[in-house]
Amino acid sequence: MNPRQLKTFLAVAKHGNITRAASEANLAQSSLSDQMQALEEELGVPLFERSRQGVTLTPAGDALKAYAEEILALNDEAKTAIRAAAGLEKQALTIGTLETIAAEKLAAFLSRFRETHPDIGLTLKIGGSGELQRRLEDGSIDIAFTFDRGEQDGRFQTRLVSREPLTLIAGRNTRVMPPANLADVSRLPFIATETGCVYRRVFDTAFAEADIAAPDIVTQADSVQTIIRLVASGAGYGLVPRLAVTPAAESSDVVELPWPGDTPAASLIMLWRRRRVQPPALSSLIAMASEDLRSVRPADARLRHAG
Template sequence: MQFQQLAYFVAVAETRHFTQAAERMRVAQPSLSKQVRALEAELGAPLFSRARGNVTLTPAGEALLPLARRMLADAETARSEVGELAGLRRGRVRLGATPSLCAGLLADVLARFHRTYPGIELLVEEGGSRDLVRTLARGQLDLALIIMPLHSDDPALVTEEVLSENLVVASPSAGHTRRPYARIEELRRRPMVMFRRGYDLREATLAACRQAGFEPRFAVEGGEMDAVLRFVEAGLGVALVPSMVLDGRPGLTGTPLAPPGLRRTVAIAHRKDVEPTRAAQAFRATLLLFLTDAARDGDLPEGLDLITRTGTGTDTSTGT
């Protein structure tokens, strides 16, 4: 079994077309087909059904696809890590983060890291926690800043809790009388702007409302963070968001929920079965130092608190 064969297999699986896969891989179609057949012979099972020109995965192909993606991603990580050690390149960090963190303090962390390690390539993927966990498990990220806790069906990860943040009710500032807090029950009577599926904020909002005994009423749903905040500014409804995303948005007001309020925990995660690269370890150290310095100097965004670290991480192989 060769990595090239696995790459060809993944290309066909994703395009469901041999010619398009060959174009993606920049190889002649007969050569690609030959390598896929060789892989099938090596494994002793057909990977694709080719009936009437319709290419679909067989059960064997379905089983191989996630493994092949992970093997290819790990091979690329190995090349990057060895290249770094050999002095050929300095490495890379593939980081996933939630939209609230991307819009908040992450830019300052990346700037500090880039000043310290200017030769390391930074690749950032923004998304909801569930999406980032899946991407991390496929080997397409080195680290991810996600929201805890993990779900029972999430893959095995090592997580380290780093921040606790307040969720507030975001509403338009115009005509708003500032209040010390709001009760979750008040959202029963107000239209809400809701995030798309896959966002942890969507799940947190639904869970809080249902615990209070009602289903929220959506004025609009399906947006990303920037879109949701803009919709709230336009008066379409209110939204439950992290307090730090309201920095620099004078058109929005954040009202905390009545004590004990609603908080969530941010953790840095990596796969349990793969040790982070040296570049990724350097980023983790930079992030933790930045957060420690910001907490000491009082520079953390409003509603964020540093979690005192008592260990190196938590094995979440059981998803709990």
Template sequence: MELRHLQHFVAVAEDQHFTRAAERLLVSQSGLSASIRALERELQTPLFVRTTRRVTLTEAGRALLREAERILAGVRAAHEAVAAVQGVLRGTLSLGTEQCIAGVNVAGLLAAFRRRHPDVEIRLRQTGSGALAEEVAAGRLDCAFAYRTQADTDQLRSVALAGEPTTVLCHPTHRLAEAGAPVTLDDLDGEVFVDFHPDWGPRRATDAAFAAAGVRRTVALEVNDVHSLLDLVDENLGIAVVPRHFRHKRPSLTALPVKGADRPAYETVALLPPAQSTSPAARALMALGEIRGA
């Protein structure tokens, strides 16, 4: 099995199209097809289901994709490690982050990284914490800033950055705001909730807190960005249970602490692969002073 076969396979899997993958790889379509056929012969199983419009992975293909991504990530890390020993940090830093993450100024951190390592290409992806954990574990991202949504595994480790308690945001005319007192989760029973998609870290932590308290809640208004959430609450269409730092983003809203939630309910972490697989670029990013004490 050759590395180029795995590179070709991953490209086709990502693009779901032989022609687009060939164009991206700067190889002929016939050569790409031959490479995939050689890989399928070696593994003695089809890796793709081919149609006239696109190709999709078979079950065997999905299994290979996970391993191929890890292998290729390891090869990239090896090349970058040799360059780092030679005194030059090159290659690519693939970073992921959830929106409005607490504990780290992502833009400022990347600016500081670029000043110190101008030869490293920076790629940034913003999505939910659940997806970020999967992409770091699969080797598609070097590092990610996320909310903790799972325990560490053999393929994923976390470095704690910050923690925050729970806050309820509501319109100033809402009954909770008029009472002006801290609330319990039981006090929120029957309310209309605004929240993020289930893949977001704060949504997962909030769902877990309500489940542990035995309080049912239904998210009626589901959004995929912080400002939309704040807009909906600002129009008195629902309340939101969020990390405490969100209250500073919309001072017009009333922020109420949650009784019994003084401990950090939302933990911000840096997600990394195992130490031996962490790229030099990710290690250099984590070593920057701007990330400490955030």
């Protein structure tokens, strides 16, 4: 197996169509077919099932796919590391994260990391939890800082960074008594993220475990900052990461209400592809983040409390 064959194999696996795969690989269809036949002969097993509808992976082809992705990624990383060690190429990392984490948790940390490692270039990509997972899978980011979705995937390694408390917020001009229990909270109209989001899962679980019907979700939004702005306008209540609330609280747009019982929290984790050899730049980032970001940020003293 050589990298060229593996790239061609992945193109066929991706498209399930010889014509489209040949176009992506910049090969004649006959050349592509010759490469795949040679690969199958070398391995001694068929990798594709061919039909009029296209080609699909056999169980053996499906097994090869994960290894092919890993081999090509490691091949690229080895070239980069060797060139960097020879002073011919700058090390670089692409970091994926959520909008709130980027602004409130990573901004200062990445500044400190750049001071310590000025030879490592950084690119920051913002996306939702599901999008970050897909970007890790296709290799377009090196590491993700996201909230734990409770999913297990042997291809990736995770490390807990911190437990980030969530807070119940209301608009500054909303008149309401602090809820005495979850039953009181369940009668409030809420603005929340969509089902499947980490914040929404924590929200739903709190009521399910107490055997209380969850509140009405009057509006769904895919951005925490949008939720905070809607809450500030009086459109409903929200349960959001406390670290995202401070700017709005400083301008007196929102207030925090006490959550009855244990404060809900979400686990902030680092997530990266499992490899036998980690790129040096990634190892440096993981090590520094493990120390620098581990503590849980307390509630900001300037946050206004209602009641």
